[in-house]
Amino acid sequence: MQETDRNFEKRKKVIYQFMQDELYVPMKLKEIAAVLRISREEKEELRAVLNELETEGKISLSKRGKYSISKEKHLTGCFRANLKGFGFVTVEDEASDIYIGAEYTGGAMDGDTVEIALLKTDGPGHREGKVTKILKRGITKVVGLYQPGAGKKYGFVIPDNQKIGMDVFIPIERSMGAVSGHKVVAELTSYGERGRKPEGKIVEIIGHVNDPGTDILSIVKGYDLPMEFPEKVLNQAARVAKPVSEADMNGRKDLRDWQMVTIDGEDAKDLDDAVSVVQEGEDYILGVHIADVTNYVQGNSALDREAYERGTSVYLVDRVIPMLPHTLSNGICSLNAGEDRLALSCIMRVDPSGHVTDHEIAETVIHVDQRMSYTSVNKILEDEDPEEIAKYREFVPMFQRMRDLSRIIRQRRHQRGSIDFDFPETKIILDSKGRPTELKPYERNTATRLIEDFMLLANETVAEEYYWRELPFLYRTHEAPDDEKIRALATFINNFGHSMHLGTGEVRPKEIQKLLAKVEGRPEEPLISRLALRSMKQARYTAENTGHFGLAANYYTHFTSPIRRYPDLQIHRIIKDNLRGRMNEKKIRHYQSILPEAAKHSSEMERRADEAERETIKLKKVEYMQERLGNVYEGVISGITKWGMYVELPNTVEGLVHVVNMRDDHYEYDESRYEMTGVHTGRTYKLGQPLWIRVIGADRLQRTIDFEIAEEGNEDDGEKEWYEADRK
Template sequence: MAKNKSSHLEVVLIQLISDVLEKSNNEALNYKQVSAKLNITDPDSRETILDILKQQTQKGVFVEAQKGKFKLKDLKTFIIGKVDMTADGAAFIIPDDEFEKDVFVSARKLHNALHGDKVKVYIYAKKSGRKNEGEVVEIIERAKTDFIGVIKISDRFAFVIADDKKMMQDIFVPLSDLNGAKNRQKVQVKITDWPEGVKNPIGTVITILGEQGENNTEMNAILAQYGFPLQFPPEVEKEANAIPEQITADEIKDRRDFRETVTFTIDPADAKDFDDAISFKKLDNGHYEVGVHIADVAHYVTPNSALDKEAYGRATSVYLVDRVIPMLPERLSNGVCSLRPHEDKLCFAAVFELDNKANIINEWFGRTVIHSDRRFSYEEAQEVIENKTGDFSEEILKLNELAYILRDKKFKNGAISFESTEVKFKLDEDGKPLGVYVKERKDAHKLIEDFMLLANKKVAEFIAKKGKGKQKYTFIYRSHDSPNLENLGNFALFAARFGYKINMKSDKDIAKSLNYLMEDVEGKKEQNVLTQLAIRSMAKAVYTTKKTSHYGLAFDHYTHFTSPIRRYPDVMVHRLLAAYLNKEKSADAEEYEIAASHSSTMEKRAADAERASIKYKQAEYLEENIGNLYKGIISGVTEWGMYVELADNKCEGMIRLRDLSDDFYVLDEKNYCIIGQRKKKTYQLGDEVQVKVKKVDLSKRQIDFSLIQ
């Protein structure tokens, strides 16, 4: 064996020997005992075991406790972690143990591990001043085996070139496994084998997505890339179609009847799944009864049914630029469960008695039946608010007045108002973008949002207060931690360059100054950059059974109760709330924590898929505008380039540092800028620049700009 470089076989033997010594309860073993535990009887192989024991003792992996007897040194020589692939094919292993440092693994020592895989890594003895380096010895769990890409077919073989930038290898496909795919089509391929020492994995085509560049193909490719199925299994559709729309008299008898109370929905103009409605009634005592009625999905989707298992797996609906991929089949999402006007519908509700100052006098939670009188679009409801006339104007204007008071209380308590821009596309019948615009949020949007927040908050508080310590009731909360002060400090330094001050004395001071910033920045060129940076400095909201607060909303307890048609956590919340209202015992916390974690993961995937569809449409839009000049703002800086967001249409592309010929530029990460090494010219996040559309790569969803200096 080479003295300085361990072969892969040697690394595997070191691992096996380490496992034997680890299981020996700290008893020192000689090479014969180690060999016996490994079922090695061949004398030459036993000599190899002895050689390794001696060599690795010199390197500090083992210790010779007695003459000829060895123990594992009290150092971790192996770690478990996830592969984080770099652009050049090497990787860093992010340890499961947060107190361990990342380990660098060169491309040739990954041994077929791919981005995101869970692996076991042998750590080499560290040389002074060098970072931890290692070698993958076991792939414990693949992050994924399915990839999306373009297939290239020759006379003798075929390859799929993956869209995923982190997938460095082409996937070899035998001609017998094409399954009807044609040259240059976009396909989904599954890796079926990858022998040790072979450069490329072997796969089979499992789905033909269609021709490159076609809208349907590209949108389906995005869904497949992020692991969302393109259709519902037949048994799920069958189960959904068997559900009757007719509501029985017995079912109505067991519910609080709101069919004679004024009720309406307010949703986007193109929405088909209406999962929330508001009822309104003025009471004799001068107070107002406001009901937040949510589609009773849990009544129709029962635990462990085919529908339930499919909804759990998806965990969320996915909203791409031109389509919605629902969590539930259309029969439920747009039909049985959707709170369509002029139809009796089953709901789960949070009903509040409010005084004129939006103080809650009474609250009630339970199952209801409603009959929506009107379906408003946001635009129609906004017209009523602005013109003070129209259908149900008295009810909408009073709800808007109460919503303003609720909103004001929320911000006074320390909630943060993030108003980031939402990009929308005007598409032709083939899905081709004709224009890009920014969606505006007005009072009608905020009215609905404030009453949904109230329902979510009060449902969470109701359960949180029911039991403490070991007596607490298992529930699904929406948790949002306080921001990391180091991240927020960096953001505060950057915001100060634009003249904005962040007071970091307390959580309330932080929230107050962030809100002032958001008000001041509205409509200014730096609005989106500062908003996005502020959001990035915050913790990410997640689902959990832990009874924790929501920092961004300044609520002690918060949940998601209001969208069960499109979010599985809301379905779980309805089930748990119904059980506890029926005096049932607390549910299994471990089971629900696993479900909460899965829902958080799928929520992130759905958000990534949505962003990918926006990136694709932005690239498609600018492909028709190559050579055109635009004004923009620097929205991001990296070691290889700076991102620019165009002022007119919010499309984002990159100016690559290698294309800046007037100097050698490097990234100053701490100060969010790039600096020329000779002339010291600086390009700062938030700077205005003029760019030309240089190149568009639709398959990679990439836009390249040239800087006009």
């Protein structure tokens, strides 16, 4: 198969070079075949080669059927639509996206693979283009709200995805009996060519918009997240989920007498990492023990193919959509306390300065002594809670060693320039009907940080070993930011009296770290932190190691979560093949052929999961505030734009005070300092300023929350109670 592909690529190169010759004149297919003496039997392959070159934008076909080298520079990429009609095309291995004006989208929809022609290039970061051809549609189904048309002879689906700028027309005979208010899935039958609305047919009725669970299910369907496992996969999971036997333990390092624990959130069920720490002299022996999922999920089995397609577990506010069936993820693969489990362990000797001076990666059998929660460990280490200390007396010395080692590891990471963006995540408490009853920020504490530190160190250690082994591997990489974006950030922060040392080469992570330290606790911190984050590139999976900018790490991978991330599962397979002496030339070629696509697919699935998770959080925040219209809260100004001010509340809800709702004056916006000043009153609003607001709107469709300015003390007692409860 690979040989065939190589021959095809060679022929493409020959044909393209032939057409680039200065003596070449535009020719039809049969003329090219005659000149190059291509037989009648090979003519179809020539046609395929020419079609491929045309798809890539390297050659063009005239109306008379003649082929020539394209005069315009054509590129192929993914179109990302904007709500305002324009869009951007992301081209693989290109540093910056290409802007597509609303008049040049060519009917492309969000997610389409398109061919574009470059129209204008003003430097590497400013390119504009037009869509010349839609190569592949990214959206085949639309999730939205059904509304009957006039006379109920047809209907429309109003898409949840607002980047789809038009409603979808549904003939009545294709409506599946949907009625007003139903959330539905519509399959597109046409894409609205020549100015017409897209057309479709309803293939699923999710439920009524007011039914419990319909809102989250709509997001699940909108992102095409797989809810159910095929029966074949479930059957295979049930067959392999057998208790650990003596045969399973053969050849493994037996660590069952090591004191070790799992430390997770209270509601976690898929426990894929256990930790142990002992001291030898001044050195620490840190064991990070990871569930050996590959023992149960064989390469290219039905289980493996399903896990590959899913790419990752998805954590939504009301449910988890797992990568592996619960039989495995919550059962035999979960490192449950009191049970023998198979693991892949990374055992590191760490000196007092935080350097890993020696390590071993081994197949092991372990026996977790205690399932701990972040809350309990934090109570022991930070609160020194007598009850908790008494309850877990035998583990307290190990937790204290863990705390000390964690500080050493973090200090070393900080010294080399690792960046820590500490934005509060939201914890949402739902009632039995899925309604949000409480919002609060997730607390990062000593316990969460120590697990984070240990996992990062194990990931780095494994990545470095396999980089120097020169074996095929999957890395977690994060490239340095674009020079242009960093220079724009440096110019902006000058307005606040801050500076960054850029030098002649690329920016170093240490400079970003220093900036975040400078603004910590200052009014401008939220804005500058967000702008610094936006200047970064997105971390992704790659088959080549280019280092991790954000962590200031030369080597980094994802090794510690094979229950919920496919790349971790894949590298466990590589590690075990190496440990067992099975990494021969055939295996190396196999991994070299599959890893680039596995990296790309895993990165895409990760982005899909992240977007779905964000959408469910935004939805529940809006739902929560819908119940609190008219309430008054104190928040902090987190952003200022020409259309208004964003205010963040203690419970992480962010809403907009629109300029049209600032009726006491006409406000002018200072773009350089992100400030608003009243023309008549002289009142100035600045970043980080505390502000009392009243909730005046919450739109579930748009996922937006609107505030207006309120004077302190205007809230009645009932509203005050809400505020106090939320703040706590």
